[in-house]
Amino acid sequence: MSILINKKTSVLVQGITGKEGSFHTLKCLEYGTKIVAGVTPFKGGSLFNDAIPVFNTVAEAKSNIKIDATVIFVPAVFASSSVIEAIESEIPLIVCITEGIPTIDMMSVKSALRGSGSVMIGPNCPGIITADECKIGIMPGFIHKKGKIAVLSRSGTLTYEAVNQLTNAGLGETTCIGIGGDPIIGSSFLTFLKMFENDPETEGVVLIGEIGGTQEEEASEYVKNYMKKPVVGFIAGKTAPEGKRMGHAGAIISGGKGTASEKLKIMEKNGVHIAENPSVIAETMIKALKKH
Amino acid sequence: MDIHEYQAKELLTKNNVKILRSTLCHSGDEAYNAAISLNTPVVVVKAQVHAGGRGKAGGVKIAKTPDEAKNITEQMLGMTLVTAQTGKDGKVVHKVLIEEGADIKKELYLSVTIDRRTSNIAFVVSAEGGMEIEEISQKSPEKILTVLINPSNGVKSYHVLKMFLFLGLDKAVYNEFTNFVTLLYNAFLAEDMSMLEINPLIVTGGGNLIPLDAKIALDDNASFRHPYYNDFIDEDEEDPLETKAKSVGLNYIRLNGNVGCMVNGAGLAMATMDTIKEFGAAPANFLDVGGTADSKRVETAFNILLSDKNVKAIFINIFGGIVKCDMVADGVITAAKNIGLELPVVIRLEGTNADKASELLETSGLNFIVGDSLADGARKVSKIVNG
Known part of the structure; x- marks a missing residue:
């Protein structure tokens, strides 16, 4: 078990012939991901890597091949259209890697998601991986090893940091998800926490947040009220100044709201085990597992 | 990205929102001429820096004559303005806006932002115009109303009514208020703003609604469809x-x-x-x-x-x-x-x-x-x- 994806998941790549798309498609294939088709407008009928059929539209791909998930590498200008295309084609899981989508475009994506059967991860994220089974995204596969801890994060490389520790500590991972660093994202921490609580293989969850917004606080409310499994939390940005956008469009402290200390206080109160610095994430998880 | 008040007002004008007449000035002489051509009993000299809280810090002053406008401008240009929002180093004033005086009957607060949690457009209003919204929200949160608008449905009349009643405005300005809210909403979407703050929004003696100040942040990610964003960058404001x-x-x-x-x-x-x-x-x-x-x-x-x-x-x-x-x-x-x-x-x-x-x-x-x-x-x- 794991959540959302496993070795049977059939994956479509939107933007498969682009620079990023083609590079990461090959990496995902190396990892063992079952990539079954690609989409690039006006390249329909060709083959990617001499094996994977390319279609002009998602609908065309779907009418030919069964698709469980899609990953989007389309440039920011067209990305929201690609996501909505996937939603309207009823693809169950949509992973959007693209960085730099305007917030207003994401609002229309969110409207399209409401009431649809699709779960969206991202944008501006590393993607999702179920260790040793399926990688849909840009994370380095080799640091992941099958185990018992799930990772949820708003960041990219900071997630790799956590995963690397979990693997080295012998805990290993079930499924790891980078939910994205933008102000408006497809799904928040909450969506996946619920899934992990119900996943028999997952024994604990690492939650990596950062300054800005309130989703860490909301997630910790759920931890307090419904979760039996331990959750270890870390928040990046204790030293971030107010009003400055720290790389991610979503990482900004505004009007004194969304600070790291405020988030940590609420998370701790709600029973999340706090990792004081990113180097002790695995250590904190080991302690938390013993207490539970 | 943050932009200046005068740029924010340019954007509002472009989107059919009425503002006071004003001129951007870089010297005392320009300010003198601007005051003459405005030809109102008073003009207001406003320092143009990327920070709020200018009034309290001495960055907004009233001049009764063109000579006074010139003097104030000359004092302001080159001074370092330290406001609640600039940090202790402050910001150096390189230009001022000379604006006509207004007949203020009432001061309100109105801002438009994106509510991250619900992915809606949020209008925030308060009858306590002119004060820092953070201060009001700490001291008396009941004096603030937030109205969420789902962008797939747009502004509905009941959204406007809720804000209108909360602000306790005279029924005579209801139509104008409706029009004003709609124009701001459209401008917010059309220009890809991430924040639009009007503080204060004034009701004039003649019953008109006018944004006295305007602060806008634009979504950097949307610059590809707004080439003008580039022209708004002020290198004096950036490190x-x-x-x-x-x-x-x-x-x-x-x-x-x-x-x-x-x-x-x-x-x-x-x-x-x-x-x-x-x-x-x-x-x-x-x-x-x-x-x-x-x-x-x-x-x-x-x-x-x-x-x-x-x-x-x-x-x-x-x-x-x-x-x-x-x-x-x-x-x-x-x-x-x-x-x-x-x-x-x-x-x-x-x-x-x-x-x-x-x-x-x-x-x-x-x-x-x-x-x-x-x-x-x-x-x-x-x-x-x-x-």
């Missing part, structure tokens, strides 16, 4: 190093410490800064070299770090995912050789090709200190700067 970094696609924010940081990924960059602080030193900057960092970019990043004279040591923390560690090592070595680097550099490289990278660093003939983990690297670099 020159931040501007330089931006021009080469690097994400750099200057801070006050002395450990220069070069990290890949925004989250890891923040976490690295936090860890340095934990070991008793202070980061000099936030710098994300990004996912597609090649040798050239790393070298540029290096040069930017070194332009900050406060920097006493450098900590490079790279977790290779998309970026290969040997590529980073190559960039670091090339840059260090090119500029004859003398500062101590602690490097922690993890991930793809980390072994190859260590080998490159060790055989480079340069003096790099290798950190085994984030904490180890942060500890080592903090020890160097703290002696």
